[in-house]
Amino acid sequence: MPNKYICLLLSFLFSFFVFGQGETANWYFGNGAGIRFNNDGTVVPLNDGKINTFEGCASISDAVGNLLLYTDGISVYDQNHDIIQNGAGLYGDPSSTQSAIIVQKPDDPNILYIFTVDTSTAENDPNFGLNYSVVDLTLNGGNGAVTQKNINLLRFCSEKISAVLKNCLDKSIWVVALGLENPDTGPFNTYHAFEVTSAGVNTTPVDSKFDDLNVLDPRGYLKFSPDGNTLASANSASGLYLYDFDLGTGVLTNQNQILVSAPNKFPYGIEFSPDQRFLYAHTSNNAPAGQVGGHSSSLVQYDLTTPNISASEVEIDRRAMYRGALQLGQNGKIYRTIAENYLTGTPYLGVIESPNEKGDAANYRHNAVFLNGRNATQGLPPFIQSFFDRIEIIKNADGSTGTSLTICEGEQFTLEADNIPGAVYAWEKDGSPISNSGNTLVINAADVTDSGRYSLEITLSDPSECPIIGEGFIAVNPLPEAPPIFLAQCDVDTNNATDGVTSFNLEQAIFSLDYTFLFYESVADLNSGNPILNPIGYVNSVPFNQTIQYKIEDENGCENFGELELQVRSVVLDPNDELFYYSCDDVPEDQFLEGFFDLDNFQQINYPNQDIAFYTSLEDVSLEQNPISGDYRTSSTSIYVRIEDINECEDIDVINLIVNPTPLFTYENELLWCTDGPPLPIKAPDGFDLYRWFKNIEGSSQLVGDQQDLQISSIGSYTLEAGYSYTTNSGVFECFNEVSFEVAPSNIAKIENILVEDISDNNLVEITVSGDGDYEYSIDAVNYQDSPMFENIQPGFITVYVRDKNGCGVSTDLVSVIGYPKFFTPNGDGVNDLWQIIGINDQFQAESIISIYNRFGKLMAQVSPKNQGWNGTFNNNELPASDYWFKVALEDGRVFKGHFALKR
Template sequence: MLYKYICLFLISLFSFALFGQGETSNWYFGNGAGIKFNNDGTVVPLTNGRINTFEGCASLSDAAGNLLLYTDGIRVYDGNHSLMQNGSGLYGDPSSTQSAIIVQKPQDPNIIYIFTVDTSTFEDDPDLGLNYSVVDLSLNGGNGAVILKNVNLLEDCSEKISAVVKNCMDNSIWVVVLGTYSGGVGRFNTYYAYEISPTGVNATPVKSTFNDLQVVDPRGYLKFSADGKTLASANSSNGLYIYDFDANTGVVSNQQILTITAPNKFPYGIEFSPNQQFLYTHTSNNEPANQDGGHSSSLLQFDLTATDISASEVEIDRNPIYRGALQLGQNGKIYRTIAESYIKGTPYLGVIENPNEKGIAANYKHNAISLNGRNATQGLPPFIQSFFDRVEIVKNTDGSTSTSLDICYGEPFNLEVENIPGATYNWEKDGNPITNPSNVLAINTADVTDSGRYSLEITLSDPSECPIIGEAFISVNPLPNAPFLSLVQCDINTNNATDGITFFNLEQAIFDTSYTFSFYESPADITTNSPITDPIGYVNSTPFNQTIQYKVADEMGCENFGELELTVRSVVFTPDDEKSFYQCDDNPEDLLLESTFDLSDFQQVNYPNKDIAFYATLEDASLEQNSISGVYKSISKTIYARIEDSNECEDIDVIHLVVNPTPSFTFDNEILWCTDGPPLPIKAPGGFDFYRWYKNEGGLNQEMGNQQDLQVSSTGNYTLLAGYIYNTNDGSFECTNEVEFEVIPSNIAKIEDERIEDIWENNLIEVIVSGDGDYEYSLDGNNYQDSPEFRNIQPGFPIIYVRDKNGCGIARKKISVIGYPKFFTPNGDNYNDSWQIIGANSLFQAESIISIYNRFGQLVAQISPKTEGWDGTFNNNALPASDYWFRVSLEDGRIFKGHFALKR
């Protein structure tokens, strides 16, 4: 009898160390990210973490949920988030899948072992294998210190590690890794199980070798089921395996490979459901880690109770994300990292809400947990899986069980387990004992204070059996507030505005849109669940005053009931209730008389400091639906202003929106004025009430006139404004339209010069002019051209004509084009009887000297352009027919020579 008592005492002591409630309460991972599990099963983000890791991490809290330490496998941080004394230089690696796992020494809560698994990430990066370091929490003022560092157990191993309780009698824990048969470098085919007991770490492992296992890819998680009977191993490109595990001996056996048929076939994260029926794995397409896009991952479920486990595969999610971890939480849900790439995480976690359910009923939610701006990467902290070996103690109304329950204030709930003969039932809530020796804990009327974490330790009569641990997370939600409500409505029923019967929009009484409201005419209707079917168009059945009921429900379905009083206020429209809002037609060019009304401005002017809303119809004003506000585009129509005080209708005003026609007219954009002429008279289109002319001077408009006509005496930019005047009860109202135009200068050309190339076969004239006009050119006064250049001009005295295209006049100039005849016939017929240069006379080149020579070079005549020319004689004697030469010295200084023929 004494022996049994001692065993039970040891079991109780050991179970207190291993099966406390809060060891998994705080998780730290990724880029300073973290989450905390509350006693009611809710999760909140933590932003005070200091680790920055791509993958591996580990954390541990005490039984009450207080953080003890966390690590990335290299640095250890204490519960105050300070680097622990001597807490750096551990042989883990932030790029190792499971860089570390933390194990508390059995029967010594102050001694913590941190097991680390290293990896090699580049050529000169050594892989230091499996090591452990020791933390003493009693040192450094209770903040702990690392007292032993990097004790090597294996030269090399895979990046995975897991831990589970051996049994209660031996007070031990197994830590298992995957390595090579020799323990050195090579292919991984051997599982090493190290026992951690009250005496410390046994460096001699239990080895389980599988000769047909040839793993070269170290990536992926290793995970026990919570009961310690099954071990799962994810090896990325080398596949997913499950094994049997004998917790008494540490032997791994019965290897099975699970074939993955989903498109993403590379397993990384793995986790068991709380009831240990299902295995979940996070697989990826194994695209290169350093690329930003192209990644894809699947979340798969396998049923371990199926005859063909591989064939039971169900893909419950697929997303364009990178590989990631899965980790069971103390609330019975499984959490998933959802990084975008190897180096780029996301500020969310995914959650499998009901992991004990088959297929899509597991209810996976993406981006379910916000990390408050901190990023999760690929890893989540692993724990001794025995922490999650719990029986479900929530007894649901359908007979099923679960680990969590959300209920409403006032509802009952039962926590219940099997009644085991001879067993002792010890209940706790939030760590505090509950006096209840039964296997059933019944709460008949739940209060908010009943929220929390309930645990049950069942001590069996057989001292060799470990205690059975049950756990439940209960959240009792308060009922939503249901105050007394009232609605005051104006009776604007057009049939009878004084009968106290009108429309109500009952939804106007809703005071919190996050709640769901239902309305009932009577308490009896609540009993029969017969709500008002049209709460927006409800017509009261009792004149002037009526009280109805309402139900308010939150998102959890928690309901409360209250009363809504309906009051009708009679409204009779009078002229004082009518106002007019005048505007001008926005677009006078179309056929629609429509304008834009600024209702906000109208409200400020006519209803200052009043609570009003505008509606297009009386029905909308009554039901407070489809309100209009701000800038409102409309034709002429009547709208209504509903005036309220504290959501009570005070009055309804009639607002007449009046759209007045805006002047429509056309006017030339450009007007030409001959600046060398008189002022230019211009005239606006007729038919308007007033006119205003403006000229833009230096950016300012200067008024030039207010009549229909205007005399323009200067060029520049002008504006013509024309308008209508409308007389209203509030005074006059103007609608105007305006056009901008430019007065452009033009005038008669001034011929400044001309360029003449003459005395050759293709004589040329180019006219050079100045002026503001648009000019064209002619040599005959009839045929004009745009070019000022003329070619092939006969010698003589042509007249140049320059005409302004805008009608301001013609400039003229006579010019001289020099040439000479090739022959002459002095025979007295008065035709071609003398020889003279052409284009020179008493006005042009008058002082030129013309010398004529015979073929022997003898000067035979010297003439002037002022004369008729040479008559073919020398000393009054007729010279013979022959060729003669000439030399001309023009008045302008030019000299040219040539010859011609004298014919008889």
Template sequence: MQKNYFLILLLCLCSYSTIYSQGETSNWYFGQGAGVRFTNNGSITPLTNGKLNTVEGCTSISDADGNLLAYTDGITVYNKNHQIVQNGNGLYGDPSSTQSAIMVPKPEDPNIYYIFTVDTSVNDNDPDYGLNYSVLDISMNGGNGAIVQKNVNLLQDSSEKITGVIKDCFDKSIWVITLAAENGSPDFFNTYHCFEVNTSGVNTNAVRNTFANLNIGDPRGYLKLSSDGKKMVSANVSDGVYIYDFEPETGTLSNQLQLTVPGYENQAYGVEFSTEGRFLYLNTFTNENVSQSLLLQYDLNAPDISGSVVIIDQRAAYRGALQMAENGKIYRANPNSYTEGIPFLSVINKPSEKGLAVNYVHNAVSLAGNNVMQGLPPFIQSFFNKTDLIRNPDGTSSATLEICEGDSFILEADNIPGAIYEWEKDGNPIANPNNYFLDISNASLNEAGKYSLKITSADPKVCPILGESAIIVNPAPPNGTLTIVQCDIDNDNSTDGITTINLEQAYIYETNSRDFTFTFYENAANLASNTPITNTIGYINTTPLNQTIYYKATSTKWCDSEGIVEISILPTTVSINPQSPFYACDNNANDSQELGTFDLEMIKLLNYPNLEATFYTSLADASLEQNAVSGILTTASTNLYVRLENSNECQGVDEIALIVNSTPILSFPELHYLCTDGNDLVLNAPDGYDVYKWIKVENGIETIISNSTFIAINEIGNYQLELGYEYITNGGTMVCENSTNFEVKPSNIANIETIEIKDLSDENTIEIFTSGDGDYEFSIDGINFQESPKFENLLPGFVTVYVQDKNGCGVKDEKIAIIGYPKFFTPNGDGAHDNWQIIGVDDMFQPNSLITIYDRYGTLVANISPKNSGWNGNFNGQPLPASDYWFKVNLEDGRIFKGHFALKR
């Protein structure tokens, strides 16, 4: 493997170097439940346990080891367990304030943090509380913290921006800076107020830096210091971008310079410096509605700073923050609008490079579905006070180094006479006899992590020099000898030692193909000239039986290794497996294909217990190990080829036959009826099958009740008929069966419960009421049947009604009488209509009914009985004249009715 040496030069920092480790910035919480964590190796992972929901302002703080302590939107403070700290509500920040808050540790007191907040007013009813601070004691409540002092006012009114930097490494003071009016009143902003935080607390008497030619009315946008405290930038959306020189010892600003922002996307919001302070980055936007955004780089060492601007990125996006991270990269927020965030952060990977060499990647970091809005958490900029420690061969530098396993690197600082060098890796001391440089040869994966160096000068007046670098060690690909043992199973000649080969089946390649890319070369010269084999699947060896080729393995991180592939070709004859063929039944007898299901895993287990058996549908696929079939295979009758291997070495090829036998096509009615008051139900199965099974199904239990072609059933219920073909196989016999379910329901002859007769009218009707298990139809002539039990418009007289079971269980009949009377009669002796009598009564039907007849004057002229022929028209032996006569009938069933009729002569 090629050895790469990297020089990581730790330059002497100014006397105001940070006294803090970068662990304080390890955890960020922002936006709508979004967050990220930076690890020792420089990588970044999303956090989804945050409680913030803020469109802009936010901040967080961790301890020196990177353990979360607290975070806030400037209003509510959450602890490491994402609970609101005691008294942690109602701070005077604002979610619409650009930098709503910043957390500042109290020098020499690990438990006290000052939370500085800047308010803003978004409408007439929203007061602006200006600049305040609250005190968080992280040791209270078992380490969960409490706000012990809240909203101490420093300025009546201020801008919505704030930043901080270390004043001096000896007295350990910190400057906290904001922009406001000179006297802190609600007015145009022209003064930067620098408040000192020291071991005594917050000095409320600020150092004021007033600029007569500064008149800021739109103070939206970020305020940032360079990590060494020497430069400051102030972005003020529509009122411009200003840069200053800053003197940390005195808190004074000088040399105000307004930058020119190009294009119409000229409203600056997010700002950040590269780690060494040479380059300044702006994140600009167009307006409050549909917006375009620019990411700009300025070279602060250039004679014309505004003229040095480079557009790093341009796209449709809204305003957003820029924030340095402990890995030396700058992260960018780019929501779609004021209220619509996105679940990604973008990143400037090499902010100390010039121009497009910064390697900007848009939407590079996933936030696991949570959205970043406009704000990212600001920190004391001194946390990032380091020059990029990785010196690249081209003279540039960066904060993170990625190498491959087995590479070497050197970490080196200035060799200062009399200085003490203290090395650490991931916070653990390293014994290094070389003092000012650390030489790591043949790096293993364990060499990855964060390296730190503290140089203490022999001169007690000089601040310690501190530095860190993140080393990422990527796994190296395998570099052992790959082997391929291939069976020569060509159709033309299986003994010549020349065959097609799938190089991608080489041992090691197969087990590492997801992590590494393998390229194969026919000889060492082709490897040297990078002329690879193009047909890695289907390669034909050029040397019979044994051949050596070469490979290069490359990881996704561009780590590579080289090695050889030993190819061995075994002359092979395809054998027929003695257990073949294997049989299955057609899955669906009713479709047009005969497809059976075969368990290849079971075939493998029973027939190839000590070999790696893989099934293929063609000999070519078996040779190249492509398109393997496995598991449960549904197919028509076919042949398969079984490639047999041991430790990825071909041992031979078998051929097996898969035969699909026909399954009976079964047609049988799903419903049958048993006459419960008659004989057994006899059912006959279709002819032409080898196996018959009649099955009773009850409560999910199946019981075979007959193996005959027919069955007599005397119980209702659920049944199954199963028919099968019997086949002779190489292992005995098999049966392919098909079944159908059917139900036997009860039926019987009807019981006529009653017949409702509506007679003695012009529209006589009857309706038959029955009971029973059958399905019945009705008739009054025994021939023509109907579904309805009701018959209408019937003539009077005697009628037989019939009730028939549709399921063949019999017919029930009953004779009834429909009572009526003739409208006239002609007693002239011609044998037609000679007597008048009630119809539907006789000596069998209501024989004791009483019938009386009257003339028009009410004189009783006759009494007749249903038992005789009726009235002949005479009274006292003499014929009565033609006329209307009246009658009264007292039926035996209790009914009484009256009417009249005509006597005609």
């Protein structure tokens, strides 16, 4: 074995039974999440973890904080995050509250015992109870291997386990679990204490049975106080209990149930404060595990020094979240998981910053530690609680003590423990000895190298007594740098621009917003704490050049001091150097003459590559307050340009902003053009200097005219621009306004079809047309209607008229409406002497055949549309008055029959 590894193991063994803190430096939990504790007490996230567990997990490191292994109770991972040899298939369960805890073998740090606790999550999921497996770190190239696996200790066990050092003579360790009185049945009512000695694990436990304990809910944590004299047991629906523990015998006595009065009454995670005065519990409303929403949890504190512990309850936090673990860290803070529900964690841990303080003074912070995107679920790794049995050695200015302190570079800090006669004091910093044999260690002027973890071992004169361990985490923050700084100001006072006295905005000298700055007129003011009360608007008391003092302070309260040199430069504004910038009235319809000025574009054109800012007043120029930029809207006015070089005022320019009127006019929204006629002449309104006509085509505009008049020869979207032209000292400036309008088509109708429904009692005529116009219809050229349908049309020949309402013309067509007379009187009087089908002639239905029959069905005559009709004779003989029948076969294929009367 390499000497380096032997030294590491010796250090590991020494640390475990003396300081016992490096072993807790690395935590792995949840969905690949982890954290590491630094020597200055800070915490950083770890992203290299491989376990994926809903609840149980365990980790262990060596004495100086190097990771050894971690597990979810089933698979064991080494320091390289690989499953160690034979390290799969342990009888833990990721759904068990405390699926595992890791214990070193006394006097042999090469051997680690992994105690696992199983649970049953489904009908066919066996419960293997409490088991342990043995890891030998000397195997597999120093990465370790499991040499014995799943040695059963209890057939059934609740989901909880805890461990504590028995004493410092034989160095054995108690491992305690809550199980059954007999191996098979009954409630959880017996605590089984297994002793781990240098000979191994004693499989015969010390049992402490409580007849009035009836635990049916196996969920929840089991925790020893750091000194091992008290054991707390959280059993979710079955309650929260406290016990006295005899370290010498392993026997529990004095059961004391703590009644939770907070709205969320089901205890899960528990932890003791470092001084062991307070017990913290993470309680929930026990809402269904996979339910989304509806979960609620509380963080409660109990004072164990009061006669009625339940009555001392203080609810420190309550919010919508799932149950979770609590675990004390080596920096003296307690960490809390804050999952959303059983299946969904969060990438944060909550932290109780000052767990030795009562109530809200404990300072709980939610979402305090970001896990770099990895999710914590419900569990955190448990440890041998003796690792956290230490005294507070940091002595605060008010006489109180603590475990962590943050100071500024150059300040003093004191580490102190009780002066015990005959005791030997051994000090270390980050594992290295310090030459100091007293009970007090004082660092008078700390620098950043004094940051770290300070440890004290007090060896008592009685060898049977365990050493007293003290630890303190010191963070020394460096002072912020305070270099000499410079601020130059242009003297633009209206009273006297050459007297070297003007207003300064001292805050312009601030070089970082991460710090707080105060300014002092003199060193005496600095020493007496008399800052300048008006840093914005400070008027220098020494003309042209003056040096003042400043103090810089960071977020930690660390401060430093430096000098600020003020310089005044006289600037005389010359009217001949003034610049002009023109704009057009942006809303010509209102009563205000205001426009937009693109200051960014003005800067690019007139001040390229220069450090400038625009202001509306000389006071703002001087104080560098209320700068303007971008599209600035204003009426005609003057603004100022401050020109700088590395925050030094170089010059001031005046810019005159001139707003000119914009044309205001109206135009028709739509014009109609007869597309079958000549071009449409249009004209823009009078009174303007410039005209531009545009045709809008597929998102672009094409100029089609630049005079007041325009001939339109195509339909579509158009824009008319009318403008004023102004002559300025920098050339011609134009202001345009615009309106958009449509040129819509119209034209004479094209008659596509005329539908005639005739030979009926109600003859109909319906006209179908095409075209772009808006049309109306008539059959007499006088009375027009919007409907193309006409009813009750008399048989005969009619002309239909279709007129464009926009005046583009009238279309006509002649139609035939067929009918027949009901009688005729062939008496030679010239009236109704002939019978003929109405609406046919030699042009319409000319080839139709008309056959006439008497009442006996005999053919009397055949009539052609080309003659005048039947005269009422047969073979030149007059037929008698009677009813006669007819059959018509029209040229268009229609056939119809009817009858009529011949009257004499």
